Amino acid sequence: MGRFHRHDGEHDHEHPHDHEHHEHHEVGDLSGYATGADRVVVLERIFTENDRAADANRAALDAAGVRCVNLMSSPGAGKTALLERTLAHLAAAGVRAGVVEGDIETALDADRLAPHAAQVALLNTGDGFGGECHLDAPMVARALEEL
Numbered sequence: 001m002g003r004f005h006r007h008d009g010e011h012d013h014e015h016p017h018d019h020e021h022h023e024h025h026e027v028g029d030l031s032g033y034a035t036g037a038d039r040v041v042v043l044e045r046i047f048t049e050n051d052r053a054a055d056a057n058r059a060a061l062d063a064a065g066v067r068c069v070n071l072m073s074s075p076g077a078g079k080t081a082l083l084e085r086t087l088a089h090l091a092a093a094g095v096r097a098g099v100v101e102g103d104i105e106t107a108l109d110a111d112r113l114a115p116h117a118a119q120v121a122l123l124n125t126g127d128g129f130g131g132e133c134h135l136d137a138p139m140v141a142r143a144l145e146e147l
Contacts, residue, residue, distance in 0.1 A: 053137030057144065080109045087116035098147040102135045121146040 061068050073079050083099065090097045098119045101110040110122040121143035125133050 050137045053141060057137055057141055060141075060144065080112055083113055084116050087113065091116065100135070100140060100143040100147070102133050104133050119147050 058068075071079050071083065087097055087099070096118045098121070099110075099113050099117045100121050100123065101113060102123045102125060103109055104125055106124075107122055110120045114120050123135055123139050123143055125135065125139075
């Protein structure tokens with residue numbers, strides 16, 4: 001059975017009950033991605049390699065005495081505004097800060113943050129992993145080298 005299926009039998013409804021219940025129907029995986037054992041093995045290898053690179057990133061940051069914060073949220077949630085204010089407070093306290101800025105295709109947020117940070121490394125993800133703004137550990141490693 002796929003990830004989704006329809007239920008049969010008696011259950012409560014909040015809407016008028018003017019339809020009949022029917023048997024289970026297979027809906028299947030509608031993701032459009034290939035499924036199966038081969039895909040799982042490939043993804044496990046990718047994630048294992050990413051985990052190793054992430055461990056190396058953490059070790060390098062720890063060795064350099066750098067505190068790293070990962071800030072994620074939906075578009076328009078205020079991440080850049082929060083960073084602008086935070087970076088201003090850090091600068092006033094004499095703390096040097098850099099930013100790894102991930103964006104699908106623009107430099108708008110990186111440009112906004114540049115006056116507030118010692119350095120900004122921009123990572124445009126384009127049509128990367130699923131088309132979203134996904135930063136994998138090797139990408140972050142390259143950005144950290146730039147900083």
